[in-house]
Amino acid sequence: MIACLSYQGELFPEVKERLAKLKQLAQHPEIDQQAQAQYAICGHIFEVKDKGSSIFPYVLEDGAFRISLSRTGKKTPMAYVKISSRYLCSVTPAEAEKHLRDILKELGTLDSSAHVSRIDLCADFVSPENMESWGREAWITRGKKIDAHAINEKFSGWSIGLGGKISCRLYDKLLEIHSSGRTDLVPLWREAGWQEGEPVWRVEFQLMRDVLVEHGLIGLDSVLSNLNGLWSYATTEWLRLTLPNPDDQTxxxxxxxxxxxxxxxxDWETNKSPLSRSFKATQIPDDKRILTLGASSLASFMAKHGITDFDEGLDRYILALHQHFYTCGEFIGLSAEDFILEKVRLRGREYNTILNVNEAEQKQLTIDKAAKDYRKESDGE
Known part of the structure; x- marks a missing residue:
């Protein structure tokens, strides 16, 4: 399940000021400045994006949340947040929302409980059924669009009603995982009984706010209490897969x-799917993908220089790589070590793995937090 939540409230003045500065750092032409565009809070190292929107100019993101924040305005939510599906594989929606609320309380004053702006309900399953064995006419739906999809001539799934208030996708999840390199679901599938080599398909419904309001569902608690009803509406009234009967025109x-x-x-109410216990709120690529790039680079270097001995090739490659760092760093007044460390810090910001705040700024943040905690205690919060 994926949830998009909105919260009414007001950012603290000092938070708005800090966000504006961090956004400027994210837009800075120098890498070392960009790398400092981070917001550490409640155990998360958020990347501060260089762009937002006219309504939500500030965006914080890591592997658990994408938090869009507004400047001010009673009609505009203080925060619009997308909770990642990866995170929701490790905790319940209620636990995720509680942690999110703790984060938002550090950023501003909240005036209301979470409102659900969108919810995605999905289920992964194994089936020997040929998902390409039926035509478009087998789908009976209120949606306007029905499309079949393929990747490199391999059938990858169906999409129904994309762009509407409700949409559905039925797709080859294993194929999608191989493309994205995201393998965090595999241990959960194994725990649920999946065997290597079995096809895994995902059926996923996206329900927008308008649909939820039509059903009288606004707050997260009410939505979570009515998942069975929403799933039933989506799979029996809005969309059905049938066995076409050419002898019956009805x-x-x-x-x-x-x-x-x-x-x-x-049954969404009694679903006891296993939860991952190894989640980290980072956005990191799979090691296999990184090492594949390294292997390709090494192979290209050895082939160019006609080297077929692995040890010789690796030694000469590392030497050439160090010389390359030295040359690039010298051009901009840095040592080879500092040149690559700049890039490491930038990737650390992108992956949410390294906090690049300088010592003076970290000291000031500690002072500001102590003052804020003191004000809270003084106000009796």
């Missing part, structure tokens, strides 16, 4: 496809 009488019978019967 499509509403066509029988439900057995696969859809299983999907529509998913």
């Amino acid at each position: 499509r509403s009488r066509w029988p439900i496809h057995p696969l859809w019978g299983y999907i529509s019967a998913i």
Whole structure:
């Protein structure tokens, strides 16, 4: 499940000032300045983005949350937040929202509980069914668009109603994982009984705020209490997969496809899916992808210089790499070590793994936090 939540409130003046400075750092042409565009709070090292929108000019992001913050205004939410699906594989939605609220309370004053702006409900399943075996006519839906998709001529899934208030995707999750390099779901599948080599498909519904309001659901608690109703509406009223009967022109009488019978019967209230216990709020690529780039670079270097001995190739490659760092650093007045460390800090900001705040700024932040905590105690909070 993925949830997008909004909160009414007001940012603290000192937070707005700090965010404005950090956004300027993110836009700075120098790498060492960009690397400091970070906001550390409640155990997270958020990357401060160089761009936002006219409504939400400040954006903080890591592997758990993407937090868009507004300057001010009673009609505009203080925060619009997308909770990542990876994070929701490690904690319950209620736990995630509680942690998010703790973060937002450090940024401003909240005036209301969380409102759900969007919710994505998804289920992963294994099936021997050929998902390409039926045509568009088998889908009976209120959506306007029905599309089949393929990647490199391999069928990858269906999408129904994209761009509307409700949409659905049925797609090859293993194929998507191989493309993205995100393998964090694999241990959870194994724990649930998945066997290596079995196809994994995902059915995913996205329900926008308008749909939730139509059903009288605004707050997160009310939405979480009615997941079965929302799933039933999506899989029985808004969309059905059928077995077409050419002898019956009344499509509403066509029988439900057995696969859809299983999907529509998913019970969200008693779902006890395993949760990951190894989540880190970082946005890091898989080591395999990084090392593949390194292997390609080494192979290209050895081939260019006609080297077939691995040890010789690796030694000469490392020597050439160090010389390259030295030359690039010298051009901008840095040592080879400082040149690469600049890039490390920039990646650390992007991956949410290294806090690049300088010592003076860190000392000031500590003082500011102590003053803020004192004010809270004085006000009896």
